[in-house]
Amino acid sequence: MATRQLLAELATAFEQQSGVRVVFESVGGVDAARRVQTGEVFDVVVLASDAIDKLVASGHLRADSKVDLVRSGVAVAVRAGAPLPDIGSEDAVRQAVLAAPSLSCSTGPSGVALAKLFERWGIAGEIQGRMVQAPAGVPVGTLVARGEVALGFQQLSELLHVPGITIVGPLPPAIQITTTFSAALPAAGADADRAEAVQALLRYMASPGAAGAKQRQGMESA
Numbered sequence: 001m002a003t004r005q006l007l008a009e010l011a012t013a014f015e016q017q018s019g020v021r022v023v024f025e026s027v028g029g030v031d032a033a034r035r036v037q038t039g040e041v042f043d044v045v046v047l048a049s050d051a052i053d054k055l056v057a058s059g060h061l062r063a064d065s066k067v068d069l070v071r072s073g074v075a076v077a078v079r080a081g082a083p084l085p086d087i088g089s090e091d092a093v094r095q096a097v098l099a100a101p102s103l104s105c106s107t108g109p110s111g112v113a114l115a116k117l118f119e120r121w122g123i124a125g126e127i128q129g130r131m132v133q134a135p136a137g138v139p140v141g142t143l144v145a146r147g148e149v150a151l152g153f154q155q156l157s158e159l160l161h162v163p164g165i166t167i168v169g170p171l172p173p174a175i176q177i178t179t180t181f182s183a184a185l186p187a188a189g190a191d192a193d194r195a196e197a198v199q200a201l202l203r204y205m206a207s208p209g210a211a212g213a214k215q216r217q218g219m220e221s222a
Contacts, residue, residue, distance in 0.1 A: 001026055001137060002072050002108070002155040003046055003181050006217040013213065014204050020197050028136035029108050036060050042186060043198045048109045049180040056184065065185035067202045068222035070214050074110045074177045075156040076168040077144050084166065085151070090174045094121050100151035104132040104140045110155055113177040141165045155179065156218035180222050 004026035011022035024046075027035075033051050036042070037060060045052070045061065049068060055061040076087050076096075085096035097103060097118070105111040118124040132149050134140045140154040145164030152165070159167050170176060183202055189195060204210060211221050 001028055001106075001139070002157050002179070003070065003219075005157065005161060006070065006213060006219060007046060009213045009217065010205050010210055013210075014201055017204070018197075018200060020201070022201060030136060036186075041188075043194065044183050044185055044202065046181055046183045049182040050109070052182045052184050060187055061184040062187055065202075066182055067184070067206050068180055068182045069205055070181050070219040071222050072155045072157055072179050072181060072219045073170050074114070074153055075159055075170045075218075077141055077152045077154070077159050077162075077165045078150065078168060079144050079147055080164050080166050082150070082166065084168050087168055087172065089172055093171065093175065094123070096151065097121075097127060098123060100130065102130050102132055102149045103127060103151045103153070104134050104143050104149040105153040106134055106140055106155070106158070107136050108155075109179045110153070110177045114153055117175060117177075160218050182222070 007024040007026065011024055015021055029047055029051060032045060032047055033055060036045055036055055037058065046069065052061060052066055056063045056066065078084065085099070086092040087096060105114045115124070118127065132143060134143055139158050139162055140149070140152040141159045141162030143149040144152040145162060156167070156170060159165065183205065185198060214221055
């Protein structure tokens, strides 16, 4: 889901450039990986790099087709109009987490990393009752905007376009969580013309010409 706005923008640009129509379906990463494993037919899949590696290892994706596309970092959000917590240092973020009446993070790689961070801080048990798990495919920012969550953590790209929230800023460098998203092709090959079109799409998405779109969507080239 973190890449859905970027993929939509790049697909449109590629279509204008090449005349080849591209349609991406964006779903939660866990669901996407499951659908690959169950043999769903597709031309290319974009997931967190480690998820791609697991699907390569299980024989569902071609190892020689993997292309790293973007790096994506985590930001913090509150409801629009709410006071902005200090998140300028690791200790400040820890204090903000302890002070928040409710918190939420994603089910994806950044959420897993945040859970480990809270455990390292020794506060996982203390905040467990205040953690609100965003359903797969539902942006954390949506819960924040509704007032269901006071403090939300999610990748910046997923928070940028959510109305009703204020993005406080990125996590400080000492605890920033960066996810690399990669693309790969299915192990079952497509016909030659279709395969060439997909390869051209991947070359475009990894090219310097795609850097502007990545920056606009809160990410950077991998």
